[in-house]
Amino acid sequence: MEFFQHILNALQFGSFYALIALGYTLVYGVLRLINFAHGDIFMVGAYIAYFVAVLLLGGEGMHGLGLSPALTLAITVPVTMILTSLVGVTLERTMYRPLRRKGADRLYVVITALMAGLMLENGNLALLGASRKSFPELMEKVVWTFGGVSVTNLKVVVIVAAIVVFVLLEFIVTKTKIGMAMRGISYDKFAIPLMGIPLDTIIVVTFILGSSMAGLAGILYAMSYPILEPYMGALIGWKAFIAAVVGGIGDIRGAIVGGFLLGFIEIGVVAVFPSTLRDLFAFSVLLGILWLKPTGLFGVAQTTKI
């Protein structure tokens, strides 16, 4: 029975990684850019969710509107997703696009992304101080027990959310016109504008999709582990990025598989060994996978023409 409990925990953890990894992989798939600021966009998402929830719910020394928790949740989710995607789009408009216009090397964009992430982290720390914020409870905890395995409703919501987001994104990318344009840009960035496709609009849409997923992950994470601190995005962001690469970056299925794989490895290690060994094992396994299959599980090796 303990075994199933661990599987559930692994699914929950994997869902967070998968949701964040999707944002990395979407942007990479379209722009060939590792958006290193994405982990911090996730952190900003959690903070936005906190402020929206406190504003609506009241408490924490704020008066707020005094709405009921259920209504607050219903409003917080879309508002947070919109505001977080605004953050992502702002980064793209102010930092990545000017560089792209100048035709700068990919590397400079990567460094800009890394620095933008640092700015978000430390700007948050400087503005809000080092005190941790505790997220208000928006969903009454319900525990279902099936023959010794207990499931909270929150866990179910997290796992279902990850799967729904995956199906939705897979649909958008493979079945819609915008998705076709996204795939086109990743295939040939120079021919696509000649076909009458607005390059910048499609890239903005990509950032909106990726960042709103990070915002969603932020809310769900804050609800599951209700302590917020400015550096929470760094470690989980790096891990999600590694998950995306292990799955084969640029591939949506890869992000989901990589995210869940990382979740299973981490929970599996904690179940058998002391929990301090978690990172060591997780990263070693991932390193091993990359040694054996350097382009990730779903990645396709790029051939260079001479």
Place this chain on the structure above:
Amino acid sequence: MQKHTFTISLFAGIFLLTVLAQFGVINQYLVSVIMLMGVNIILSTSLNLVNGYMGEFSCGHGGFMCVGAYVSSVVTVLCFSKNHILGAPLLPPSLALLAFPLALAAGAAVAAVAGLVVAIPSFKTRGDYLAIITLAANYIVISAIDNMEIIGGPRGFMGMNATVNGMEGLLDIPWMLLWVLSGTVFTVWLLRRFVSSTLGKGVPAIAQDEIAAEIMSVDTNRMKLIAFMLSSGLAGLAGGLFAHILGYVNPHSFDIMKSTEVMVMVYLGGMGSLSGATLSAILFTVLLEVLRPLEIWKWVVIPLLLILLMQFRPEGIMGNKELSDLFPKLKKYYSFK
């Protein structure tokens, strides 16, 4: 004459600094800033070999520094100080002067071997995927040391001061300053000799076009092996010096933040420029000290500066040129080989 001016002025500079520090003309704070500067120069020039000259994107330099720091610290603590786990000192303190460079070399050697973790996968993969491998290597090192209770785990490791005291017991001069300065000079000299040698020309060849380099009979795998091991070994040297300056190491001071700092120095100075990496390491250390009153805002201002740099001068301060390329008249006064 111009053949020797650089060497002479360099050694005169080191001598002058040591004398000034010895007689207390420059205070302890300034001395420690200069030592940090030296460590940063070693770090940025060594990472420049991989990220600049070879055109890879290694973001785990802090991990190799950590390996070097711990190995050399364990060696010196084992030899010269009383530790409740590692036991009584094995050697008398009078041997400290002899053993310290050996300990540093041991740290550098083990760090170079750790560099294999990154070097071997680099045969098959490059670019973003190699970046992840370096990142994972950094996390693995930190996490492994976190789990070694015998060397303190997450609480850190100390006791290196006994070695420094042992050296000062022999002759009371600022030994650490001397070691750091000579380590810095050694690193820059070694890298300069390497990249301008016939063998070392293979490294920028890989950056430009790996397949073409292969056709031109550059053994790319061997070059990558040498470049990664040299780079991580020198990072280990920097780590050993850093540990003995502070007298205390903690695995979390070598995490991804440290690696980012080193990357900032490399890209600030310009990829593929040794004088650029040296200048930016000096500039960066000074900047960190000058901006100290800003406290946490410092870490907002520095990334912002780098973002602006990327927008307006993406090739860094020096581009891929050396100081003597930018100011040809300088060649009259010195030649640096």
